[in-house]
Amino acid sequence: MVENRPGLTFFCHALLIVSVIVVAFPLYIAFIASTHTAERMFELPLPLLPGSEAWENYSTVLLHGVAGASTAPVSHMMFNSLVVALTVTIGKISISILSAFAIVYFRFPLKNFFFWMIFITLMLPVEVRILPTYKVIADLGLLDTYAGLTIPLIASATATFLFRQFFMTIPDELMEAARIDGASALRFFWDVVLPLSKTNIAALFVILFIYGWNQYLWPLLVTTQEDMYTVVIGIKRMIPGGDASVDWNLVMATAMLALAPPALVVLLMQRWFVKGLVDTEK
Amino acid sequence: MEKRTQFPVGWLPYALVAPQLAITIVFFVWPAGQALWQSLLVQDAFGTHTEFVWFENFDVLFADETYIESFKVTAKFSALVAGFGLSISLVLAACCDHVLRGAKAYQTLIIWPYAVAPAIAAVIWAFMFNPTVGILAHGMQLLGYDWNHLLNSGQAMTLVVVSALFKLIPYDFLFFLAGLQSIPKSLIEAAAIDGAGPIRRFFTIAFPLLSPTSFFLLVVNLVYAFFDTFAIIDAATAGGPARSTTILVYKVFHDGFRGMDLGGSAAQSVILMAIVISLTVVQFRFIERKVQY
Numbered sequence: 001m002v003e004n005r006p007g008l009t010f011f012c013h014a015l016l017i018v019s020v021i022v023v024a025f026p027l028y029i030a031f032i033a034s035t036h037t038a039e040r041m042f043e044l045p046l047p048l049l050p051g052s053e054a055w056e057n058y059s060t061v062l063l064h065g066v067a068g069a070s071t072a073p074v075s076h077m078m079f080n081s082l083v084v085a086l087t088v089t090i091g092k093i094s095i096s097i098l099s100a101f102a103i104v105y106f107r108f109p110l111k112n113f114f115f116w117m118i119f120i121t122l123m124l125p126v127e128v129r130i131l132p133t134y135k136v137i138a139d140l141g142l143l144d145t146y147a148g149l150t151i152p153l154i155a156s157a158t159a160t161f162l163f164r165q166f167f168m169t170i171p172d173e174l175m176e177a178a179r180i181d182g183a184s185a186l187r188f189f190w191d192v193v194l195p196l197s198k199t200n201i202a203a204l205f206v207i208l209f210i211y212g213w214n215q216y217l218w219p220l221l222v223t224t225q226e227d228m229y230t231v232v233i234g235i236k237r238m239i240p241g242g243d244a245s246v247d248w249n250l251v252m253a254t255a256m257l258a259l260a261p262p263a264l265v266v267l268l269m270q271r272w273f274v275k276g277l278v279d280t281e282k
Numbered sequence: 283m284e285k286r287t288q289f290p291v292g293w294l295p296y297a298l299v300a301p302q303l304a305i306t307i308v309f310f311v312w313p314a315g316q317a318l319w320q321s322l323l324v325q326d327a328f329g330t331h332t333e334f335v336w337f338e339n340f341d342v343l344f345a346d347e348t349y350i351e352s353f354k355v356t357a358k359f360s361a362l363v364a365g366f367g368l369s370i371s372l373v374l375a376a377c378c379d380h381v382l383r384g385a386k387a388y389q390t391l392i393i394w395p396y397a398v399a400p401a402i403a404a405v406i407w408a409f410m411f412n413p414t415v416g417i418l419a420h421g422m423q424l425l426g427y428d429w430n431h432l433l434n435s436g437q438a439m440t441l442v443v444v445s446a447l448f449k450l451i452p453y454d455f456l457f458f459l460a461g462l463q464s465i466p467k468s469l470i471e472a473a474a475i476d477g478a479g480p481i482r483r484f485f486t487i488a489f490p491l492l493s494p495t496s497f498f499l500l501v502v503n504l505v506y507a508f509f510d511t512f513a514i515i516d517a518a519t520a521g522g523p524a525r526s527t528t529i530l531v532y533k534v535f536h537d538g539f540r541g542m543d544l545g546g547s548a549a550q551s552v553i554l555m556a557i558v559i560s561l562t563v564v565q566f567r568f569i570e571r572k573v574q575y
Contacts, residue, residue: 008480012377013384019374020391026406026448029417033409041415048417095301102298108291114299121310124555125509131538131547132313132320155305172285185289214399216513217535232399236517239405248415255402262397270390277396277456 027259034058034253041248057253066238066250074254077231082261084149084219084230085212091154092208093201100163101189105175121157134221148222149230153215159204162279166200167193203276206269210262231258314555320548339549348525349533349550356529360507362443367450367503368496374451375458376484389459393452400511404445404518411441431519435526438519442527445514450506454499461495462488501565508557530554 033041036051060066061074102108103115133152142148170193178188219230229237235258238251266273289295321339343349378388395403410418411431419429431437465488473483512531515521521528521536528536534554538547 003474005480009381012380015377016374016381016384016388016392020388023392023395023448026403026410029410030406044420046415046417046420095305099299099302102295105285105289106291106295107288108295111295114303117306117311118302121306124310124314124558129310129313129317129551129555130535131544131551132316133309135316136309136313151305152309155302155309160302168285175285179289185294188289210397214401216399216401216516220516221539232401232513235405236401239517248409248412251405252409255406259398259402262399263394266394266397267390270393273393274456277453278460 030252030255033249034256036249038247038249053249057249058257061250061253061257066247066254072227072229072234074231074234074257076227077229077234078257078261080146080149080228081213081230081232081258083146084153084215085209085261087146087150088153088212088215089205089208091150092156092159093204095154096156096159097163097194097197097201100160100167101193103160104164104167105185105188118155118157118160121155130217130221137222142222144223144225144228149219149228150212153212153218159208162200162204163197166197170196199272199275200279202269203272203279205276206265206273207276209265213262317548317551317555320544321552322545323548324545339545340553343546343549343553348528351525352528352530352533355525355527356508359439359443359446359511359527359529360504362439363446363450363507363511364500364503366443367447367454368499370447371451371454372458372492372496375455375462376488378455378459379462380480389456392455395448396452398449399513400445400449401513401517403448404442404514407441407445407448408518411437431523433523435523438523438527442511442514442518445518446507446511450503454503457495457499458492461492465491498565501561505558505561508554508561 032047032050034057035054036047037053040047040051063073063075065073099114099118103111137143137148137152140148142151174192175188178192183191214232215230216232219233220236223229223233226234226237231254235251235254238254239246322336323334324338374392378385378392381388408431410416411429413419413430413432416429422429429437431441469487470483473487478486508529509531511529512535515527515529515532516535519527521532530550531554534547534550537543537550
């Protein structure tokens with residue numbers, strides 16, 4: 001701040017407060033809806049304050065799912081989401097840190113070819129090649145399995161790039177010293193590179209966990225059995241075509257449960273989240 | 283760029299890149315090749331007979347009015363999303379950069395929606411705009427405006443744009459804020475001493491210096507609007523009413539999985555790949571050159 005302008009400062013605060021409220025409003029409405037009975041949703045005036053059915057609604061969706069919609073209990077779908085999110089996150093980080101290490105610390109034939117092949121994957125989101133990828137999974141017999149849900153999402157160039165950029169900044173002297181001391185490549189990786197990468201791994205973890213948890217198109221294609229649904233696609237199945245028979249209170253309770261884990265990760269690990277977001281797009 | 287010393291080469295580097303390569307080949311290179319090949323074939327309804335037809339699928343596609351329509355919908359959708367996303371988040375970031383007290387708290391409270399899955403955001407917004415139970419639709423009815431996004435295509439477009447912005451604004455906001463905070467204070471102070479007010483300083487100093495960030499975000503926003511909004515469209519409107527929110531990725535999915543038109547869907551995939559690749563090339567070109575005055 002270079003000068004005092006109370007008017008402008010007041011205007012900025014006002015605008016920020018309004019936008020914070022606008023952003024929080026959907027969450028509030030979803031929460032309110034999740035604490036009322038299904039009938040209350042259709043009565044005027046529409047509910048604006050919490051009702052008394054919160055316990056009832058949340059335990060219903062967690063233990064039994066939504067009646068009429070063919071979905072598993074939400075607790076089971078959240079378990080599926082957790083498995084997918086963690087597998088994708090850990091898988092992505094491990095395979096890309098290894099390949100980045102190979103690309104930076106070794107000079108071997110075909111290295112550039114491999115690098116470019118990984119680079120190309122960055123360009124092609126699942127959305128543009130859904131049908132052939134689906135066919136590959138079907139041919140391998142991986143429909144309705146955790147492997148089919150996660151493995152195609154594991155390959156991505158972003159994490160490889162990030163680790164490559166970071167390894168480039170590690171001083172060469174560390175590696176030379178390690179070699180003089182007789183350390184093998186794997187030992188150098190384990191004792192020097194991995195500890196140095198901790199912050200990058202934490203930042204990537206946050207971003208990739210959100211990415212994995214929020215996947216939509218791929219689980220939608222690969223799962224046909226309700227006990228394999230993740231919670232994000234499960235919620236879509238609770239809303240059939242017409243809107244007459246939707247239990248909005250239960251749908252909103254599910255929505256609250258589905259958005260809680262990634263939102264908590266962002267709030268609790270905000271520092272890593274910001275770093276991860278800014279880094280992965282460099 | 284390479285390290286000046288390297289480890290001796292044996293089988294190890296190959297073993298290290300093997301898992302990444304295997305997944306890349308099986309799930310990326312192979313399907314992409316399949317899509318390319320498939321786009322040149324026509325298959326009959328029972329899948330018993332395929333014929334190589336060169337570019338006929340593409341000819342059919344561009345003669346198809348619904349496809350051209352989908353292009354227009356996508357253009358309109360992505361222009362709205364990128365335009366509103368960039369301008370709203372720039373204003374918010376400038377405000378957040380200006381205030382001293384509470385800046386961190388504002389940041390936290392603005393960025394959390396990034397964590398919300400697009401499909402969930404779409405379901406919640408669709409609920410609030412629902413003509414019978416939605417609080418926003420009800421509010422508009424009280425003001426005398428009739429809202430029904432299940433029938434009105436303009437309103438359906440508004441719904442998907444709002445849902446898309448919900449996740450995009452936190453992202454743009456963070457990047458603009460980081461850009462604003464990296465502008466040297468001495469520049470701002472010098473301008474202030476010369477008598478430039480805050481608005482003028484913003485347009486003559488901050489705005490030009492933010493041009494690389496803005497350009498980068500423009501490309502990212504376009505990619506987001508083109509590809510990552512599938513979940514929003516599917517959960518909020520399912521492409522309707524009357525295909526008014528059927529963007530290109532939704533059409534690929536719809537024609538391939540519902541319509542079972544393999545060749546046509548593959549041709550659409552190829553066109554989308556071309557769009558992604560050109561956007562990425564543009565992005566890299568300009569980031570290298572750093573847009574700046």
